[in-house]
Amino acid sequence: MDNNPPNTPAQCPFRGTRVGGALGSKPQTDDWWPNRLQVELLHQNSPQANPLRDFNYKKAFEKIDFEQLKKDIKILLTDSKDWWPADYGNYGPQMIRMAWHSAGTYRIADGRGGASRGMQRFAPINSWWDNGNTDKSRRLLWPIKQKYGAALSWADLMILVGNCALEIMGLKTFGYGGGRIDAWEADRATYWGPEFWNGQAFGENGKQHEGHPDEMVTRTIRWVGEPKDEYYDLENPVAASHQALIYVDPEGPGGNGDPIASARDIRETFARMAMNDEETVALIAGGHAFGKSHGMVAPDKIGPAPEGAPIQAMGLGWQNPEGTGFAEYTMTNGIEGSWTPNPTQWDNSYLENLFKYEWEKTKSPAGAVQWQPRDPSAPKTPDAHKSGVEHSLMMMTSDIALKEDSAYRKVCQRFLDDFDYFSDTFARAWYKLTHRDMGPKVRYLGPEVAEEDLPWQDPIPALDHEVIDDADISSLKDKILASGLSVSALVSAAWASASNYRDSDKRGGANGARVRLAPQKDWEVNRPQELSQVLSTLEEIQSEFNGTQSGNKKVSLADLIVLGGCAAVEKAAKDAGVDVSVPFTPGRMDTTQELTDVESFEWLKPVSDGFRNYHNEAVGYKVKAERIFLDRAQLLTLTAPEWTVLVGGLRALDQNWDRSKHGIFTDRPGVLTNDFFCVLTSMDYEWKPTDDSEMLFNICDRKTGETKFTATRCDLIFGSNAELRQVAEVYGADDGHERMVKDFVVAWNKVMMLDRFDVCAQV
Incomplete structure (x- = not known):
């Protein structure tokens, strides 16, 4: 990869998609013409690919007996199957991992990734090394999916089973919202970072970078520069520090076993996934309260990932030739062992043991770097499949990082001192992790949606007044056009308000009128001086209108901003000789600066x-x-x-x-x-x-x-x-x-309405 530092710390937030076929494949169009703009990316997710294109998922989901669904899931979690036996007789830990990895691809830079479309089912995500054996978890869930059919998406099921797993092991979850709509084809738009294949790295426009032929994909580091460099940074917009990983290499960067370097990676990657230090520690410590890691077989013996597996594997990958290939022979990330003495119970023993004992570096049977207690009297953990057999506790380098990093250590101590606070923090962080890319709470479905409004949900006050009618709209248009504001200025304000929307995580848009608040009001792209004049004039019109109305009829500034743009477009079209009516749907509300996370919204700039x-x-x-x-x-x-x-x-x-x-x-x-x-x-x-x-x-x-x-x-x-x-x-x-x-009018209205989830169909 390119290690030359850029001119400034900031970098382009999008590097393009990988170009270049797999080893031995015939050249494709993009190999021959690497600079060709891939306009076809705009036409992904064609209705022709969706067998449920005429299906109303919201109505179907709301008819599910939710308590029965959860009961079915919880029964399945403790019903071990011979073809893939459950560790400790409980599938809960591996289902938590599957749910976490489904949601954990989210990144705040462009809102891509996350659990909302069930993309873990498709390449490349389904075949990332870090997702090893999640294919087995989804296959175990097929009886539930089969029973509920189209009324329960894979995306919703994968997160719900994670919640159910936490509950049967003793955690009180914060809530659950359904409403995730499955994708029906692989994502070809998201750039996950340079991809190495047989020692070759494919980056922007298919350019090949030299790599080491023996380099495992999990060692493909995405940091630009060297630690001593001023601009040493993770490549934008990617969030994971290594190819084929969700977050960081658990053995430390490049498998180096360095806890301090691991802490640096953890802080950067979790921050790019919208988590602060406290949420980061809660998720790691909470997630590692359950289950075990698997590393009983050398990685070079494991078969190809699902996308490379033979046809008779029927979509399952990572075939293991040792012993039964599962249970005590399971191989996933190469690290072997459990973090706690009771891997199917929610407790604080992970943090207690991490800080009570000194840990020494060792190797797993697969050769991976891991840690064990120096004290032979330290608690043991039971074997996941053999009765009466015990093992030493295990920690990863990324666990030791929480102890060695001073800021993380303070958070850990807070959790050690107050287990109830830790439990609540983890539950909230899990809720954020699994719902971060769903957009406003109005899109959530089901009886367990948390009542509390959370800052990361970009809350907007509920509509509390009667909206304007057609006569009001016509009168307000006349007043706006007579105000002296130019067509260009009115269009600019409306476009600035609406066009920062991104469908990846349903953030931004005109509802809430955040264009009048920090940070958006000061973005240079929004013509801030002109924008201020437009907003001031529209506020006067709003005040006059609302002050003369009887009853509860009002107009929000959010609506007036959009209406002003619509009026300007109509005038501009008429001046060009075409009479046209621009659609306008009232009902937007104005949010407040207190309900706006400035740091989070800066990522939309x-x-x-x-x-x-x-x-x-x-x-x-x-x-x-x-x-x-x-x-x-x-x-x-x-x-x-x-x-x-x-x-x-x-x-x-x-x-x-x-x-x-x-x-x-x-x-x-x-x-x-x-x-x-x-x-x-x-x-x-x-x-x-x-x-x-x-x-x-x-x-x-x-x-x-x-x-x-x-x-x-x-x-x-x-x-x-x-x-x-x-x-x-x-x-x-x-x-x-x-x-x-x-x-133009149709497309304009589409952009103005992208965030109107209150009136638009759930898609």
Whole structure:
């Protein structure tokens, strides 16, 4: 991988997807043309792939007898199967691991990963070394899934069984919310970091990096630079420190057995998964209160992961040739043993023993680094399958890290002094871990949704007033347009409010009007000075309207911001000769600064936003602007036509963040013309880069050589990419203007409504 430090500590939050086939495969399109923009990523999860596309999951889930479902699960957890016997006669610990690993892929940088779509069922996640034998856990759950069928998604079941496992072993859980909708195909958009294959690393655009042929995938470290470097940091936006791991290498970075280095990795990776120090310690100490680790067989003897297994394995991987291949012969991560004397009981013995005894480094039967007590009188742990057999306790390097790191040690001491506090902290952290990517609480289903509103759920006050009607909407539009605010300013405020939404974890959006609060009100991409003027004017209109209403009718500022944008779009379309009505759905509420986690929302700040031709050069990018732009469009759930028409319309509406003229291919800015597409597809011009960086371009008249317009890569891509150009030509044709306006309105309304989970169907 590239170890050259960037110019600044910040890095591009998206590095692209892996390109390049598996060893021995024939070259694919992306191997031949590695710089091709993969527009098809916008069209994943096609309805044609979903056998339940006409199924209302919310209604079906709410009809489940939830108590009976939990009873069925809890019976299964202690019903050991001969083909995969339960450790200690209880599947609870391994189900907790499966649920944790399903949810633990979440990362706050772009909201990707997590449990909400059940992606652990597909490659690459289902075949990561760290997910070894989770395939067995899901197969054990098939009788439950089979019984409840479409009414219970795999994504919901995998988290619910984790909760049930915690409960049967003595923990009072904080709550559970259903509503996760299964994906039906593998995720091809998420960049998990450079991937090594047979000593070759595939990174951005399929570039191969040299690797050691004997290097295990779990040793592929993603840190950039060296520990002594100023910019030594984990590559953005990835959260796991090693390829094929959920968090960190339990043996220490690269298997080095260094607890302090392990603590550094733990703190960074858990922070990128939205956990603070206390939550991190609670999750590790709580998770390791249960079960055992498996390392009885050398890793080079274990068969391929599920995606590489032979057809007769029927989707199961990691076939073990030693003994029975399971039970006392089980091989998972290579570390062997249990952390506690009672691995199926919720207690504080993990922390008690970690701090009571000194630990010495040793090796597992598989050769992995692990630790055992120096004191021979330390408690023993029972064998998971052989009656009357006991073993020494075990700790991983990542466990010893909690003792050696001073900050983690203080948290551990707090938990040791107050077990009830530890139990509550773990329960809350588990709830956050398993629900972090589900978005607002209004999306949760079932009778066990916790009543308490939590900061990470981005709470918005419930609607407490009568909403405005059609007559009010018409009157308010007139007042907004008569206020002196320009079309460009109104569109900019509405777009800034709504377009930070990301579907990956259902965060952001116009509801709540957080665009008027820190940190969003100060983001330079949002034109903060102009935004302040717009908000001030809209607040005056809001105050006047609400003060003259009888009864309980009110309008929120969140609604007025969106309504102002809609009114401006209608005016811009009319000025271009097309009468159109922009849909508007009232009912948004205004949240408060107290209900806004500033640090968390700062992660939604764009470092590159092609919709407004914003590209922060100080970041030091390792990927082209158009690739980040594609990623942004995908997070907004846009199709290629929606993406294209929105860009053309926003350029016509003069939406560049700095009011530059890049891509403003019109002499009528603020009017909803199709001029962007007409110029983009015209052969009257040549496109010439202004320098070797090829970030900015002059659009020159072919005959005179005169520069007519300027543009960025995020403008030109709609003419250079084969798929996007076909769409641009539709809107640039002589009959394309009216179609462009109407399609823009539909796409605009889609973005304005992305976070309206209160009125939109559950999807």
